[in-house]
Amino acid sequence: MNAAGVALKPQTGPAASARRVAALIRRHAYLIFKSWPRIVSMAYYPTVTMVLWAFVTVYLAPTNHFLRDAPGFFIGAVLLWDVLFRGQLGVSLTFIEEIYSRNLGNLFVAPLTLTEFVLGQVTMSVIRALIGVGFACLFAWLLFGYSIFSLGFPLIAFVVGLLGFGWAIGLAVSGLVLRWGLGAEEIAWAAIFLFAPVSGVYYPIAILPAWLQAVAVATPSSYVFEGMRAVLLDGVFRHDLLARALVLDAAYLAGGAMLFAASIRHARRHGRLLQMGE
Amino acid sequence: MSADPALRDAAIAVAGLVKRYGRVDALKGVTFSVRAGTTTALLGGNGAGKTTTLSILLGVLEPTEGDVRVLGVDMRRDRLAALPRMNFTSPYVDLPRRLTVGENLRVYADLYGVVRPRQRIAELAEEFDLAAILGRPYGTLSAGQRTRVSLAKALLNGPEVLLLDEPTASLDPDVGDRVRTWLADYQHATGCTMLLASHNMVEVERMCDDVIMLRAGEVVDQGSPAALIARYGRGTMEEVFLDIVRGREDDDSAAAASREIAV
Numbered sequence: 001m002n003a004a005g006v007a008l009k010p011q012t013g014p015a016a017s018a019r020r021v022a023a024l025i026r027r028h029a030y031l032i033f034k035s036w037p038r039i040v041s042m043a044y045y046p047t048v049t050m051v052l053w054a055f056v057t058v059y060l061a062p063t064n065h066f067l068r069d070a071p072g073f074f075i076g077a078v079l080l081w082d083v084l085f086r087g088q089l090g091v092s093l094t095f096i097e098e099i100y101s102r103n104l105g106n107l108f109v110a111p112l113t114l115t116e117f118v119l120g121q122v123t124m125s126v127i128r129a130l131i132g133v134g135f136a137c138l139f140a141w142l143l144f145g146y147s148i149f150s151l152g153f154p155l156i157a158f159v160v161g162l163l164g165f166g167w168a169i170g171l172a173v174s175g176l177v178l179r180w181g182l183g184a185e186e187i188a189w190a191a192i193f194l195f196a197p198v199s200g201v202y203y204p205i206a207i208l209p210a211w212l213q214a215v216a217v218a219t220p221s222s223y224v225f226e227g228m229r230a231v232l233l234d235g236v237f238r239h240d241l242l243a244r245a246l247v248l249d250a251a252y253l254a255g256g257a258m259l260f261a262a263s264i265r266h267a268r269r270h271g272r273l274l275q276m277g278e
Numbered sequence: 279m280s281a282d283p284a285l286r287d288a289a290i291a292v293a294g295l296v297k298r299y300g301r302v303d304a305l306k307g308v309t310f311s312v313r314a315g316t317t318t319a320l321l322g323g324n325g326a327g328k329t330t331t332l333s334i335l336l337g338v339l340e341p342t343e344g345d346v347r348v349l350g351v352d353m354r355r356d357r358l359a360a361l362p363r364m365n366f367t368s369p370y371v372d373l374p375r376r377l378t379v380g381e382n383l384r385v386y387a388d389l390y391g392v393v394r395p396r397q398r399i400a401e402l403a404e405e406f407d408l409a410a411i412l413g414r415p416y417g418t419l420s421a422g423q424r425t426r427v428s429l430a431k432a433l434l435n436g437p438e439v440l441l442l443d444e445p446t447a448s449l450d451p452d453v454g455d456r457v458r459t460w461l462a463d464y465q466h467a468t469g470c471t472m473l474l475a476s477h478n479m480v481e482v483e484r485m486c487d488d489v490i491m492l493r494a495g496e497v498v499d500q501g502s503p504a505a506l507i508a509r510y511g512r513g514t515m516e517e518v519f520l521d522i523v524r525g526r527e528d529d530d531s532a533a534a535a536s537r538e539i540a541v
Binding site: 002003004005006007008009010011016019020022023024026027030031035097101102103105106107108109110111112113265268269270271273274 | 299329330333336337338339340358359361362363365366368370371372373374375376377378381384385386388389390391392393394398431433434435436437438464467468469470
């Protein structure tokens with residue numbers, strides 16, 4: 001107990017880190033769970049997109065053997081794409097929210113490490129993805145009788161592969177926003193779509209022009225969607241595709257984390273951590 | 279730094295602090311120390327280097343050169359060892375506006391690892407008259423209420439060192455006076471060391487044991503308010519402040535300064 005009569009818990013070790021990460025999650029959970037419009041807005045886009053592709057499936061299935069054999073072809077793809085999108089957005093928006101509220105200064109003078117701060121971001125991205133995509137999955141089952149869980153165990157592997165890539169892009173975007181201010185905020189919403197054509201969400205990457213295929217080969221999400229199609233169409237879980245996705249994820253995560261850490265260092269050198277705000 | 283016992287034993291000690299932004303020297307070798315259990319004012323005109331110094335002390339700004347120690351901890355190497363024992367408040371740094379006062383305080387109590395967060399928040403709510411607004415979103419509060427909440431946040435961990443950036447800026451005289459009383463009471467009760475940047479010279483005279491005067495990134499004078507007033511032959515710290523920021527340390531034109539203050 002200190003002179004003010006306040007007892008503090010130990011400040012070092014895994015338990016202290018977990019407590020600080022939990023405090024960051026608490027901060028964002030307060031924001032999300034007391035605002036039903038916020039929850040609706042998180043679920044709205046994935047659900048509407050899922051409904052659109054479900055009706056495309058209903059329309060084409062009678063004349064298309066792919067969709068007859070694998071009715072979850074488009075619905076599964078759109079749900080997994082949203083895992084990636086929400087994973088990235090969750091990391092970026094959690095950071096941008098701190099800038100909007102001019103709270104970065106208070107956070108960075110608290111005993112919080114950068115690693116803990118990032119762990120808070122990625123945990124929030126999982127929560128946001130679960131809320132957004134969870135509702136869409138529920139409606140896919142209720143309205144169209146399609147369960148994403150029909151993918152079985154590989155679903156977990158696909159989700160991990162996509163979240164890892166989403167976090168990498170989210171960290172890079174957070175770094176750009178810190179470096180160039182909220183003028184770069186639009187990147188948070190648009191960045192992941194740069195990878196959509198080469199991810200082969202709705203088509204095999206073999207149909208891409210050769211030069212784009214070369215880009216796709218370096219994109220983790222392309223292996224996940226190829227893997228999803230292998231499960232749906234051939235009933236095979238391709239470990240080799242998952243392994244490539246995870247290796248690339250690790251490289252992208254390292255790059256995203258380095259960019260974010262470099263932006264924090266730049267902000268420390270230029271005194272931006274106390275000044276960042278709307 | 280460790281060779282000088284005064285610096286080594288101080289609650290806050292900086293030596294040879296330099297901060298350059300490109301070609302601009304924001305700090306030019308600032309050296310000072312703050313004795314434990316005292317309140318020291320960091321004074322200077324706009325751009326003198328006060329906020330830069332506070333930011334470096336908090337570890338959110340990297341100095342170009344120099345040593346910084348808070349509670350004996352080298353802030354350039356191991357700031358996380360000192361941060362749980364210190365805190366900070368500034369009207370220029372906010373708390374999340376859509377969270378209630380109680381939620382904000384709970385988040386920061388957890389970040390600092392307060393053992394009984396609800397009890398501590400209740401104590402501070404009573405101390406700062408916040409009980410009625412604990413359930414209100416921070417963004418709906420008046421400037422005075424926000425200041426009280428920020429102070430409560432800054433005292434959550436019972437800091438041994440408190441850094442205050444213009445703690446009474448934009449407050450009406452009543453709230454400003456109450457804030458000064460709260461801070462004085464906290465220091466009296468705990469022996470906390472306070473370093474405050476302020477433009478309010480009445481506040482400085484009332485609260486501070488020592489004053490460090492900055493001009494253009496350099497320490498140009500320091501001492502107790504009474505000693506500075508006597509040294510410059512003035513009647514108030516405001517007159518001393520004007521003399522120093524306008525570079526009239528050696529000019530005995532007291533009448534000129536008095537006229538300017540009167541205007």
